[in-house]
Amino acid sequence: MNITRIALAATLALALPLAAQAQQAKLKVGLMLPATGTFAALGTAIENGFRLYVTEQGGKLGGREIEFVKVDDESDPSKATDNVNKLVKRDNVDVIVGTVHSGVAMAMARVARETGTILIVPNAGAQAVTGPMCAPNIFRSSFSNWQPGYAAGEVVGKRGHKRVVTITWKYAAGDESVAGFKEGFAKATNGQGQVLKELSLPFPNVEFQALLTEIASLKPDAVYTFFAGGGAVKFVKDYAAAGLKKNIPLFGAGFLTDGTLEGQGADAEGLMTTLHYADGLDFPKDKAFRLAYAKTFKLQPDVYAVQGYDAAQILAIGLTATKGDVKDKAAFAAAVRKATIDSPRGKFTIGKNHDPVQDFYLRQVVGKENKPMGVAVKGLADPGRGCNM
Numbered sequence: 303m304n305i306t307r308i309a310l311a312a313t314l315a316l317a318l319p320l321a322a323q324a325q326q327a328k329l330k331v332g333l334m335l336p337a338t339g340t341f342a343a344l345g346t347a348i349e350n351g352f353r354l355y356v357t358e359q360g361g362k363l364g365g366r367e368i369e370f371v372k373v374d375d376e377s378d379p380s381k382a383t384d385n386v387n388k389l390v391k392r393d394n395v396d397v398i399v400g401t402v403h404s405g406v407a408m409a410m411a412r413v414a415r416e417t418g419t420i421l422i423v424p425n426a427g428a429q430a431v432t433g434p435m436c437a438p439n440i441f442r443s444s445f446s447n448w449q450p451g452y453a454a455g456e457v458v459g460k461r462g463h464k465r466v467v468t469i470t471w472k473y474a475a476g477d478e479s480v481a482g483f484k485e486g487f488a489k490a491t492n493g494q495g496q497v498l499k500e501l502s503l504p505f506p507n508v509e510f511q512a513l514l515t516e517i518a519s520l521k522p523d524a525v526y527t528f529f530a531g532g533g534a535v536k537f538v539k540d541y542a543a544a545g546l547k548k549n550i551p552l553f554g555a556g557f558l559t560d561g562t563l564e565g566q567g568a569d570a571e572g573l574m575t576t577l578h579y580a581d582g583l584d585f586p587k588d589k590a591f592r593l594a595y596a597k598t599f600k601l602q603p604d605v606y607a608v609q610g611y612d613a614a615q616i617l618a619i620g621l622t623a624t625k626g627d628v629k630d631k632a633a634f635a636a637a638v639r640k641a642t643i644d645s646p647r648g649k650f651t652i653g654k655n656h657d658p659v660q661d662f663y664l665r666q667v668v669g670k671e672n673k674p675m676g677v678a679v680k681g682l683a684d685p686g687r688g689c690n691m
C-alpha cells in the first residue's frame with residue numbers, strides 16, 4: 303500500500319463512524335397494548351392513531367426512522383411486568399408506548415422509573431402514574447381518571463340531581479373515576495348531593511343483573527358510571543333492557559359511549575357523558591385527522607385514536623428538541639412541557655406532572671356520534687396529588 307492509499311484508508315476509517323452517526327439507527331418504539339380481551343378495539347385505535355402521525359411525518363420523528371416492536375398485554379396486570387421487561391430488556395426498545403388498563407400501566411411506570419426509559423401513556427388514567435410515580439421520563443397523552451369523573455360530577459350536580467348511585471369495575475380506573483365524580487358532584491351541589499351507594503364488580507366481569515336490580519330498588523335521581531370497551535357495550539344494553547334508561551338518567555365518563563356506538567345501537571341514544579373529545583368538533587386539525595383516519599383505516603376515529611396520534615406528537619416534540627437522542631431526557635421533557643399540542647381534541651398543554659391540561663366536553667349520543675353540547679370544564683388539570691417533580 304503506498305502512502306496515499308494508507309492516508310485514504312485512515313481518512314475513511316475516521317469518516318465512516320461520523321457518516322454512520324449522521325445516519326442514525328432506527329428508533330425502536332415498544333407498543334404495549336391490548337390486542338385481546340374487553341379493551342382490544344381500544345388498543346387497535348391507539349396503534350392506528352400513532353401510526354397515522356408517524357406516516358404523516360414520512361416515517362421519521364426527530365430525524366429517526368421509527369421501527370415498532372409489539373406486545374399484547376391482554377389488559378392483565380399479573381403479566382404486565384414480564385411484558386414490559388420483554389420490551390425494555392430483551393428488545394432494547396428506546397421508548398415505550400402503552401397502555402389502556404390502569405393496573406398494567408402502573409407496572410409499566412415502575413419499570414420506566416427503574417430503567418429511565420421514556421414512557422408515553424396513550425390511555426390508562428391511573429392517578430399514580432402522574433401522581434406518586436411521576437417522573438421526568440413519564441408522560442401521558444390522554445387523561446387522569448379523576449378528570450372526566452370530576453367533569454361529570456359537576457354536570458350531574460348542576461343539573462339538579464341530588465341522590466346518585468355509582469357503578470363501575472373494582473380497579474384503579476373505576477375507583478378513581480368515581481372519586482373524581484364525587485369531588486365534582488360535591489362542589490356543584492355545595493356538599494348537598496348524596497351518593498347513596500357505590501356499586502362495583504371485578505374487572506372485566508359483565509354480570510350486571512344483580513346490580514341493576516339494586517339500582518332499581520334504590521331509585522336514585524341519576525347514575526354515574528365508568529365502563530369502557532366491550533364491557534361498556536354490554537352495560538348500556540343491559541341498563542336499557544332492565545327498563546332503567548327511561549326512568550333514571552345514566553351519565554358516564556365518555557368511554558361509556560366512545561368507540562362503542564356500533565355495538566350499543568339505539569340503547570345509547572341520548573346518553574350524556576364527559577370527555578376530552580367529541581365527534582364533530584369544529585377544529586381544522588380534527589377535520590383533517592378524521593378524514594385521514596377514515597381514508598387509511600376505513601373506520602371512524604374515536605378518543606383512543608386521538609390519544610395514540612397525540613402520543614406520537616409528544617414523542618416527535620421531544621425527539622425534535624434532542625435531535626433524536628432519547629438519552630437527553632432533560633431536554634426532551636423541557637420541550638414537551640413548553641409545547642402546545644395541536645390535537646384533534648383542541649389545543650392542549652402538558653402540566654407539571656406530565657398529564658394533559660385540557661377542556662372536557664359534555665357530549666350527547668345522537669345516532670352513531672357523541673355530539674358536543676359545550677365545554678363542561680375548561681382547561682382542567684389533574685391535581686397531581688403526590689407528584690414531587
Ligand code: PHB
Nearest residue numbers: 403404426427475530557
Ligand atoms: C383505565 O384502566 O385506566 C382505562 C381503561 C379504559 C378506558 C379508560 C381508562 O377507556
